[in-house]
Amino acid sequence: MREERQAPDKTSPVTVWKEDDMIDGQRVRAMVVILRTKGCWWAKKGGCTMCGYNVESLDDLTSDDLRSQISKAALKYEGERMVKVYTSGSFLDENEMPSDVRDVLFETFAKADKVLFESRPEFITEEMLAKLPKGRCVVALGLETESDDVRSKCIRKGFRRADIEKAAENLKAAGIPIRTYLILKPPFLTEKQAMDDTIRSIAFASSFSDSISINPLNVQSGTVVEDMWRRGDLRPPWLWSLVETLREGKRLTSVRVMSAPSGGATARGAHNCGKCDRKVLDAVERFSFSQNLDDLEGLDCECRVRWRAEVDLQGVMRTTVDMSRHIEDEPEL
Numbered sequence: 001m002r003e004e005r006q007a008p009d010k011t012s013p014v015t016v017w018k019e020d021d022m023i024d025g026q027r028v029r030a031m032v033v034i035l036r037t038k039g040c041w042w043a044k045k046g047g048c049t050m051c052g053y054n055v056e057s058l059d060d061l062t063s064d065d066l067r068s069q070i071s072k073a074a075l076k077y078e079g080e081r082m083v084k085v086y087t088s089g090s091f092l093d094e095n096e097m098p099s100d101v102r103d104v105l106f107e108t109f110a111k112a113d114k115v116l117f118e119s120r121p122e123f124i125t126e127e128m129l130a131k132l133p134k135g136r137c138v139v140a141l142g143l144e145t146e147s148d149d150v151r152s153k154c155i156r157k158g159f160r161r162a163d164i165e166k167a168a169e170n171l172k173a174a175g176i177p178i179r180t181y182l183i184l185k186p187p188f189l190t191e192k193q194a195m196d197d198t199i200r201s202i203a204f205a206s207s208f209s210d211s212i213s214i215n216p217l218n219v220q221s222g223t224v225v226e227d228m229w230r231r232g233d234l235r236p237p238w239l240w241s242l243v244e245t246l247r248e249g250k251r252l253t254s255v256r257v258m259s260a261p262s263g264g265a266t267a268r269g270a271h272n273c274g275k276c277d278r279k280v281l282d283a284v285e286r287f288s289f290s291q292n293l294d295d296l297e298g299l300d301c302e303c304r305v306r307w308r309a310e311v312d313l314q315g316v317m318r319t320t321v322d323m324s325r326h327i328e329d330e331p332e333l
């Protein structure tokens, strides 16, 4: 019998969970709320190669639905100092989050010191920022990479570095802290090119960021990246590459550099051999809070040699395919 897909509940958030984050150098509890919205306008034009967020979006969603999602999320709020709101798009896009709904959200979580949200740069205007509550916002910018070439050809992000620089300037002028998101290993880059690209991007983003979050490629459903991954045309980055990138990137900046890989230790996310993944992810988490490079020392596993060989071989062969999948006959995905 064919499985019936249940219509999503427009009046409930996609999901809510709790995790730790940092405010002014202090580790605090944060509540994460994923709201269902009309979705990212750019995704409707084809969107970014790795983004599958729009599966949660609904065109006919109303302001009342959003208000109801916020009230339901509030039932789970236990006074966390930080609330992170993700909309699968841009929180500052009036079409996704009308300003009256944004105000309701800020009032609902009035006890939170900081509310973090994401926005594409085209919505980060002086006029928009003037409408936000003073001293409470943190804006996440999806720069992804400092390279306009990589951002347009590998990610198809639809904006340029200069757009982010302008948005950052507006945020700085408004006194709003910036968290910059960088992708590690978009499609079409080898493992080595990806590490180099992200290390360069950390150096670039340091000039305007208050924290930098490295997001290793994570294979989401219905994306260009998923098609490539199924064919074995790419592999999400090794966790060793993440460690190397954090280590080299952190040496270049005093800004907090962090990573909490979505889908880490699975075939769809950053992974190693399976035996050492947990240990490496724990070290990455410790480092993300401590910023102490010693937390990334002393990690080893027999797969590290294989990672190093693949990094070198991909370069020589000029290929970005998942070589292990083709050579070692890994299980069908």
Ligand code: SF4
Residues within 6 Å of the ligand: 040, 041, 042, 043, 047, 048, 051, 052, 053, 088, 089, 090, 120, 142, 157
């Ligand atoms: S990654 Fe961001 S900008 Fe790109 S399609 Fe997804 S939500 Fe839109």
Ligand SMILES: [Zn+2]
Residues within 6 Å of the ligand: 272, 273, 274, 275, 276, 277, 301, 302, 303, 304
């Ligand atoms: Zn291993």
